[in-house]
Amino acid sequence: MTQYTVRLKDGWKFTDGTPVTAESFTKAWSYVANAKNAQKCSSFFSMIKGYDELQDPDKLQGDEQLSGLNVVDDKTFTVDLNSPDSIFPVKVGYIAFAPLPESFYKDPKAFGENPVGNGMYKFTHWDHNSQIELAKNADYKGVQKVANDGVTFKIYTSADSAYSDVQGGNLDVTGTIPASAIKTFEKDSSVEAYNKAGSVIQAFTIPSDYEHWKVDTEEGHLRRLALSMAIEREEIVEKVLGGTGTVATDFSSPAIPGYADNLKNSENLKYNPAKAKELWKKADAISKYDGKLVFSYDADKGFKPVFEAIVNSANNVLGEVGLKATANPVPTFQEFRNSIDERSMKGAFRTGWTPDYPSIEDYLYQIYDSAAADGKGANDGDYRNADVDALFTKAMGITNQDERNKVYQDAEVILLDELPSIPLYYSNAVGVAAAGVKGFTMDWQNQPIFNELSKS
Template identity: 40%
Template sequence: MKRSRIGIGAIALFSVAALGLAGCSSDSGTESTDSASSTAIVSTNGNEPQAPLVTTGTTEVGGGKILTSIYAGLVSYQADGSIVNEVADSIESDDATTWTVKLKDGWTFTNGEAVTSKSFIDAWNYGAKFSNAQGSSYFFDNIVGFSYDEDTELTGLKAVDDTTFTVELSSPEADWPLRLGYTAYMPLPSVAYEDIEAFGENPIGNGPYMLAEEGAWNHDVEINLITNPDYDGVRKPVNGGLDIRFYTSQDAAYADVQAGNLDVLDAVPDTQFENYEAEFGDRAVNQPAAIFQAFNIPYYLEHWTGEEGKLRRAAISMSIDRGEITDVIFQGTRTPATDFTSPVIDGYSDSLEGAEVLEFNPDEAKKLWAEADAIAPYGDTVFTLAYNADGGHQAWVDAVTNSIKNTLGINAEGKSYPDFKSALDDRVNAKLTGATRAGWQADYPSLYNFLAPLYQTGAGSNYEGYSSEEFDSLLKEGSKSATVEDATAKYQEAQEVLLKDLPTIPLWYSNVTGVSGDTVDNVEFGWDSVPLYYAVTKG
């Protein structure tokens, strides 16, 4: 039996409901298309990307912030997370399995090459190919022809003509278009495949911004972007470009905003939580965002696998006083976690079976630790929690390790890396000697996005080696569900497996806390905590 035709409008309505946020979505990008853009450059904070800027290879926030600025996908996310067609003219299906994508005419990359069906099909095939080892490859695992184990072609992708292609999924997904604003699904020009790493140093996109010149990425310092004069999409910039500066500390970035040397900061350091709203007034923001924070303990370390590992993970979790830490250190900018997602995502829960393991319970923590010691003594081993010093994490890491130390009577301390890139490198290469700070800023507004990339066996961001057949099975059942409600139920069951295994120790959900200088106006932060840069006016 055929279902009624599913179009982008229906999905957009779904995504608004999914977020559960009050207020209207931003349309400042579309309004700006009739007015001339300012030539003033907006400065903002960022992180040195971990890898070359390739759409299917970048899975961290620093690189993602740049890629979403220089590329345009089939859809874009508005401030509240709802989607609007960008390069796509329509995305439709009769059965939620085979989707027909029609592109708008006239789109080009900044080198003049036309954006066609092939631009998307080739990019997705490159991202999915096993030997290319792309961090976002799992985003294509629902397309017919995908393989985790060998090089295959996505046979589910077929070009009808230059501006039309079809996508056959391995099972129905009614909300599939909701994914398509993520960078992994963006198109690439043909020149990219001549030398993908060199291309990643000077990427050529089709979005609202482009690199100011060849070599505009000054590693460990900044990247300079200017507006793309040929861009006429829904995110038309009203400024002249972006200088994204890579700070080694949030305090330094905050001081630059105070001094008028930085326009927009999207992460206030914890040292300023008590002062920033009073100091910046209506130029300060503190609002919910799709950000989950935790720490992971690698499965390749002694004491953290099998029954002993489960006992120790639960003991560690129950030895942390999340309520006190979020009150004292974060002062209303964090909320203790009750699941593995975010309160702004539809399907979030504060009543999952087994969630009591996330509550502070010193007596139970000591009991479980003793049971683990009966299996294999922990002895004088120091429990370390790694973090990147450029992210403003030291205060909470010290508080968490002190809580663990005071509860369990073991040696526990933080381990500082100079920057995010070096910390992530050790995670990627399985070189950690203890626990590591972890977190997730959603790629698109869905429970699935908080689960599959991090905990599915072999997933691109599953660096610490978790694998569970039960979890994988429930995740797959959820992705094949005919309704959002059925999918949510399966994803919640999958989280109950995580609560037993604790591959990550959930800590809290983050608000986006940001400030902007009096040099700029119209600063709005999106559902994922990233400012809508194209809407910022200056001068």
């Protein structure tokens, strides 16, 4: 199917009081797709007709519209795709496809400081680097129920501090468990703990064109395989994570249809120190280098023990043949992401993925398709492979889920060989709530369901 008709329900309006119309969607989608506006979610719209014509920023003003979007009336618009995309009805539930009010286009920067939406909550105040306050949106017309009058998001640079505040009743919920509590939080009587299988995959990426690690060279291929086989994932999951994860066998997640644990080349994710050394020596025979490799991670998310363990495991295996791995903690997630977005991050860096929508396509196309490279999506390593792209396109045209997932798995076989990123483990959904908090649970994206929370 290459055309969809979208019809809006009556009564919806933004928190500034203006109505949500068909144009609220078509203008927003076109703005994000337009390369002049340099939006991170641009690649989500690459399947819509007219996307390619909006990818040369030097020839654009920023207000050009996707030709595949056509407004029929205030409550109706059509979407024409370049080719069939069986996942499209699922994709549009992601936040990248949300509508925008007219006030956004008048001053995007000011809008960022005082955002307007049409969801369960409305923005009230932002104390930068401290907290963001939201109030219940009385005009919300959706099906989800809100059990509280609002939510305040407090900003922490230390997972330990947030956990201590939950223990003391000064914070209601956190979805990040510090390393110091990972083995004990489920037995902590001062909190309500949550620990169930989740959908998040943790990996690290080495840019595809990084010297000595280039994906399209034999040397780079050998070094990536060697490094992957030098990491003892089982030990990290058990000893560092305290069992709150599962060793990765592919690029998706056990929580998503299409996951597989026995694909061809999945042995490249298994600990094999002898093979790792052999492959490293073969790479050195092609081109010798000093062996220095920095692993960067966001220190405010509790990843220090994980990346120290990765570095230690890699050095224990490959140190004697030349690898000199070191860990580089970046103080905040924002600084970390800015460096990645600016392509100034050197060496390896953490690249966890929380799915945007429940499909294996989201784990693959959005991270490894060429359309998502160069800052247009989540392809942070700027990986490109025409065969992988072709398989993604083929899969999108298949309506039968099992048949579609098989094609995505064919793409994974290539990814497991080339390793544009190196999967580590799947994170459980973990968190804690303070005493007196009711309705604490977590969703399929490993996030607390804030609208269901209340306090006695």
